[in-house]
Amino acid sequence: MTVNQDSWKVRKNNTVSEYCRRTPRSKSMYEEARKFMPGGDTRSVTYFPPYPVFMESAGGCYMKDIDGHVYLDLLSNYTAMVHGHAHPQIVEAVHQQFKKGNSYGAPCEIQTQLARHLTERVPSIQHVRFCNSGNEATMNAIRVAKAFTGRQKLIKMEGGYHGSHDAALVSVAPLLEESGPEEAPYSVASTNGLFQGVVDDVVVVPFNNIEATGRIFDRHAKDLAAVIIEPIMGAGGMIPADRKYLQFLREITRSCGALLIFDEVVSFRLSYGGAQELYELKPDLTTLGKIIGGGFPIGAFGGRADIMALFDPSKGRVSHSGTFNGNSATMAGGLMSLHLLTRDEIARINGLGERLRDALRNVFAGLGIEMQVTGMGSVLQVHFTRNPVHDYRGTVSSRSEYSSWLHLSLLNLGMFTAGRGMVCISTAMGEKQVAEAIQGFKAAAEQLQS
Numbered sequence: 001m002t003v004n005q006d007s008w009k010v011r012k013n014n015t016v017s018e019y020c021r022r023t024p025r026s027k028s029m030y031e032e033a034r035k036f037m038p039g040g041d042t043r044s045v046t047y048f049p050p051y052p053v054f055m056e057s058a059g060g061c062y063m064k065d066i067d068g069h070v071y072l073d074l075l076s077n078y079t080a081m082v083h084g085h086a087h088p089q090i091v092e093a094v095h096q097q098f099k100k101g102n103s104y105g106a107p108c109e110i111q112t113q114l115a116r117h118l119t120e121r122v123p124s125i126q127h128v129r130f131c132n133s134g135n136e137a138t139m140n141a142i143r144v145a146k147a148f149t150g151r152q153k154l155i156k157m158e159g160g161y162h163g164s165h166d167a168a169l170v171s172v173a174p175l176l177e178e179s180g181p182e183e184a185p186y187s188v189a190s191t192n193g194l195f196q197g198v199v200d201d202v203v204v205v206p207f208n209n210i211e212a213t214g215r216i217f218d219r220h221a222k223d224l225a226a227v228i229i230e231p232i233m234g235a236g237g238m239i240p241a242d243r244k245y246l247q248f249l250r251e252i253t254r255s256c257g258a259l260l261i262f263d264e265v266v267s268f269r270l271s272y273g274g275a276q277e278l279y280e281l282k283p284d285l286t287t288l289g290k291i292i293g294g295g296f297p298i299g300a301f302g303g304r305a306d307i308m309a310l311f312d313p314s315k316g317r318v319s320h321s322g323t324f325n326g327n328s329a330t331m332a333g334g335l336m337s338l339h340l341l342t343r344d345e346i347a348r349i350n351g352l353g354e355r356l357r358d359a360l361r362n363v364f365a366g367l368g369i370e371m372q373v374t375g376m377g378s379v380l381q382v383h384f385t386r387n388p389v390h391d392y393r394g395t396v397s398s399r400s401e402y403s404s405w406l407h408l409s410l411l412n413l414g415m416f417t418a419g420r421g422m423v424c425i426s427t428a429m430g431e432k433q434v435a436e437a438i439q440g441f442k443a444a445a446e447q448l449q450s
Helices: 004-021 026-033 088-098 109-121 134-148 196-201 211-223 243-256 275-279 305-311 328-340 341-365 391-396 401-410 430-450
Strands: 055-059 062-065 069-072 127-131 153-157 204-206 223-231 259-263 287-291 299-303 372-376 379-383 421-426
Touching: 004 026, 004 430, 069 430, 088 134, 088 328, 109 328, 127 134, 127 305, 134 153, 134 211, 134 223, 134 287, 134 299, 134 305, 153 211, 196 204, 204 211, 211 223, 211 243, 211 287, 223 243, 243 259, 243 275, 243 299, 299 305, 341 372, 341 379, 341 430, 379 401, 401 430
Parallel strands: 153 204, 153 223, 223 259, 259 287
Antiparallel strands: 055 062, 062 069, 127 299, 287 299, 372 379, 379 421
């Protein structure tokens, strides 16, 4: 589809004007918040121009902003709220635990209950430890991999996101002119302030490219501690890994004594035992977060018992602590969240996601709009490009200005999505909400096409 640039600017300005008209209290609150927090919030990803909408309350799969508008929540806090907001059974479980106190500075029984549930649910996790975010989980998994192997280098995927610690913030969304050859990407710092030595130890490979990854791997195999990968690349575009690619990574890491880390902070929702169950592979270490906390801050990392034994404080090999690690309220919410996330519920929301993905393809194709919809099961992302999207560089040709416009247009229509076009399904949703989402996307796409 070719869009007349003059008419596009008019439509874009009209969409922004309508957003500002609808959200005057959010604008005022944004200006007030900026007096005390840089950017008006404490989380970079929530910002979008001209200013983010401020929420007042939420229940189920709907949220209400401070101007009184209600939104169908198609983001679920970036996949974390798998059961929607304020699920009554989770609220009750946490309430009952809070009455007993929350943070003791000592172990508590419910930690063992959640740990047992995870080890029973994910066969590759023999032992597990809790932290307070997926960011902390990947940081500790990488650390123990280096300690266990005695090696320094880490391989990660170009476009892969594993949190905000130094080793994770390499080549997350690099500019193509700084990224080097497609089959031999450079390691590019994704923010200022990283230790250069860390950047030098992170080796970047192209996602889903066996031949190029193999060549790079061979050059670093002797000093390689681990390969970390999201089975579904989340922030990089909701791109599923090819089965053969993951099998290849399992084989080459095993052959040279490096560890394979699956970052399942996002993908764990796709199957009862996570994406590794779908792919029928066992990594050495797994990192978790988001849905395993019932809406509270959480992270977890676990895997083979011999690797995780390094965290045993009686041996003192690898240190791991945190004031709120394993706090009882989070454990109670997480345990209830996982009990509610049955195989049947996972299959149901995966089916809703597949239906939405197919419908969006048909809607955009019917309007002559060039786009791709990536994802798997209950997660998906829209890309405004005619090119197939199999890796990070496949997303670069997507028209980001259209994605930003679509985001604002959907907000005006009562749909809350990620600015980059990401959508996910929660168990609070059903056929009615999927139909509502389809109609919202269709209305927005018609504005773009007209």
